[in-house]
Amino acid sequence: MDERSNSSQSSQCITPTRSGRKLQLSAVLASVPMAIVALGIFVICVAYSVVLSFTKSKLFPNLNWVGLDQYDRLWGSARWLTSVENLMLYGVLFIILCLLSGFLMAVFLDQKVRFESGFRTLFLYPYAMSLVVTGLVWQWMMEPSLGIQNVVQKLGWESFQFAPLVDSDYAIYGVLIAAVWQSSGLVMALMLAGLRGVDGEIWKAARIDGIPTWKIYLFIVVPMLRPVVITSVVLLAVGVVRVYDLIVAQTGGGPGMATEMPAKFVIDHLTGRSNVGLGMAAATMMLLPVLVVIGPWIYREYVRPAKR
């Protein structure tokens, strides 16, 4: 019987028999592309970017070490500070609004409604579309003289204003509307799956106790949805740090610096402004929050436990 050698496989590695070694070699060889990408891109490239952030690199990379100078300049730059402020405001509101609207839509859809799948399709389709498309459509609707504002004013409400993109105080909210429109369906889908996973017995028990529905949701169901909420927040947060396409398509960062974002700051300094050192310092700052939040989570979830 081969029982024993096989069971040791399942616990950790392949048995070190001759054929086992050969087989394990195939596994290692098959993993070469993965190793190249993991180490080549996500270790070496990241490290190289970080190193460049300590140099005077302009158009071409060089290794003239300047210590933290680029970071000094970065945090002294009005454009960067505005970008970070914009990102914070946008990020917090985006995550809260997506969670709220996604949760509400999921709860309402969960009431055994008719045409459920129709509603679901409508709520989620924006997520299939690119952020460039999203940005352009909303830009068109927020056009001051031909867009929604004009239509409502023509209806007689002449003081009505809805052209956030041309006003530097409100442009970021214009972007926010488009972003929430695009992404809240995703949260809805995840939450709905979560709600469907809640044991029916819990509902029965709570009903028998005479607890009103909203209380059941708030105090029993929501705490049970914690993993879904965490997943949603992680996904949304990753999207926030990366936000670039939407900005480029909808506002181009303007008016003024009203919708500048760190991701755009980096690309602009790499391409148009040819200031690689500063761009890489900014990129490193973008990496930090990701590293701090995601790093421990990946380690705990995937690296440490060797169990199946």
Next chain:
Amino acid sequence: MTKLTGPQGPKPSRNSTSRYGVYGFLIIAAIFFCIPLYIMVVTSLKGMPEIRLGDLFALPGDPSFAAWTKAWSEACTGVQCDGIQGGFWNSIKISVPSVAISIAIGAINGYALSFWRFKGANVLFGVLLFGAFVPFQVVIFPIIIFFREIGIYGSLLGIILVHTAFGMPIMTLLFRNYFSSLPEELFKAARVDGAGFWQIFFQIMMPLAIPVTVVAVILQTTGIWNDYLLGLIFAGRENLPMTVQLNNIVSATFGVREYNVNMAATILTAMVPLAIYLFSGKYFVRGIAAGAVKG
């Protein structure tokens, strides 16, 4: 009063007002989500004089596909004026190989990680997974330099490699999680029968993995089709994908802005992912849920 004769019709509900509330909310939400699509379609079917009237929501008086034809074959994307069709074919040329390669590699990775764990595999996977969260901005520049050195910067091969590499974390995660959920006895039995690494992969694992492969195809096709940044930077002037050309059409028009053409081009660009979404239905939802994060 025939209604009272028997237990027919809808079950009387004690709180029908709250039912109205439920439907009211859902319908308002549905309208909010529909408006942009409606506006896109309506605008694209109007002529410019009609658009200048400023009735954004009005149906086109004399619907015509002229803007669509113009967007497809005449609109200017930067210096060239042969419409967005070039971008469409570029997006296909980029997506098809990128999707195929990234899924093939992701499947092999997931398989190796689930059944053939070797030393360091977990660490490797952890690093790869970390890659799913790294903002592109952090790694783009070194890749540009490297591609320039080996002469594939701004080429089709370059953009395909980039998409493959950036797709790998999620694809690997997807397949790893799927394969880990298969009973291990299957694998053991095949080993007892003397099947090797590739034999087990092709004859047992891949046929079983068809559902997850469908999910992977949907996830990758929509993702790569919708990409803007990587295409802009790595594809080179000849191979710019549709999203980049779309943005060029809209932002680079001199003089009069042709909103109908812009909206037609926008719809054309959104069409492929929308079709995938509508036709794949449940698989799309499963895809984003599975591609999201485990648990």
